[in-house]
Amino acid sequence: MVGKFPAVQARGTLAERTYQALRDGIELGRLLPGERITERALASSLGVSATPVREAIRRLEQERLVERTGPRTVRVSQPTTETLRELAYTEACLRAIAARFATAKISDSEVDQLQQLVDRMEKAAALGETQVVLRLASEFDQTLQDASRNEVIAALAANVTAFGPSRRWRAVNQIVQHDPSTMKKRMDDHRAILDALRDKDADRVEHTVRQHILSATDYFIAVAMPDSQDSPP
Numbered sequence: 001m002v003g004k005f006p007a008v009q010a011r012g013t014l015a016e017r018t019y020q021a022l023r024d025g026i027e028l029g030r031l032l033p034g035e036r037i038t039e040r041a042l043a044s045s046l047g048v049s050a051t052p053v054r055e056a057i058r059r060l061e062q063e064r065l066v067e068r069t070g071p072r073t074v075r076v077s078q079p080t081t082e083t084l085r086e087l088a089y090t091e092a093c094l095r096a097i098a099a100r101f102a103t104a105k106i107s108d109s110e111v112d113q114l115q116q117l118v119d120r121m122e123k124a125a126a127l128g129e130t131q132v133v134l135r136l137a138s139e140f141d142q143t144l145q146d147a148s149r150n151e152v153i154a155a156l157a158a159n160v161t162a163f164g165p166s167r168r169w170r171a172v173n174q175i176v177q178h179d180p181s182t183m184k185k186r187m188d189d190h191r192a193i194l195d196a197l198r199d200k201d202a203d204r205v206e207h208t209v210r211q212h213i214l215s216a217t218d219y220f221i222a223v224a225m226p227d228s229q230d231s232p233p
Contacts, residue, residue: 014048014052015051015052015055015056017052018046018048018052018053018055018056019052019055019056019059019060021046021056022042022046022053022056022057022060023060023065026060026065026066026076027161031076032076033076033077033078033079034075034076034078035075035076036069036073036074036075037066037073037074037075037076038072038073039053039054039057039072039073039074040072042057057074060074061074063159064077064079065077081221084220084221085217085221087160087161088213088214088217088220088221089214089217090160091157091160091161091213092209092210092213092214092217093210094153094156094157094160095141095145095157095209095210095213096205096206096207096209096210096213097153097206098144098145098148098150098153098154098157099144099145099148099193099205099206099209100202100203100205100206101148101149101150101153102144102145102147102148102149102197102205103196103197103200103201103202103205104200104202105147105148105149106144106147106197107147110143110146110147111194111197111198113143114140114143114144114190114193114194114197115194117136117137117139117140117143117190118140118187118190118191118194120132120136121133121136121137121140121187121190122187124136125183125184125187130173130176130183133183133187134169134172134173137186137187137190140190144193144197144209145157168216168220171216171219171220171222172186172216172219174219174222175216175219185215186212186215186216189208189211189212189215190212192204192208193205193208193209193212196208
């Protein structure tokens with residue numbers, strides 16, 4: 001357990017920081033599905049007392065990310081394929097709604113920033129720099145979400161995220177290796193989102209964002225559950 005987590009950062013309350021560290025640990029794969037953990041080991045690894053750990057675990061239980069197995073022990077939840085699909089769809093819908101809201105609120109400078117990111121993505125793709133493309137795509141998504149000016153939707157989307165950043169990156173890498181043309185398709189999606197934003201077409205923005213996110217769901221599930229029968233070819 002020791003060494004699984006970086007030191008808890010000095011931002012927000014101790015309970016909030018502990019919760020975020022544990023949630024990140026689950027999303028990033030430091031804590032694996034089905035892994036049993038104790039409050040004492042978590043407190044030692046994070047360098048905090050047992051009290052903020054208990055508070056964090058209560059929140060994670062409410063989010064169904066961990067399951068209580070004893071008075072002081074929990075297990076990281078191991079969702080079914082069906083649950084992952086439902087979570088992925090819910091997250092896609094929420095992020096698409098945020099993009100819809102952004103359509104009416106986004107500034108010209110933010111649109112220009114998205115344009116620059118798309119241009120840089122295309123240049124990186126032409127050079128075969130997949131990791132750079134993925135990083136820029138993530139920055140594009142975050143900029144668009146920030147433009148919604150809606151913290152409630154952003155928080156809801158974060159709370160139903162079925163796949164952490166590391167699993168997403170691995171999944172997209174698998175997509176590109178299986179069919180390189182999918183990289184162009186995903187960049188075309190970003191271009192289509194940008195065009196719809198410029199046209200102030202909220203329906204098109206929402207639809208394109210939702211489909212863009214859902215298009216990689218099978219690969220995300222394959223990475224999260226390698227033995228799944230739904231693994232892509």
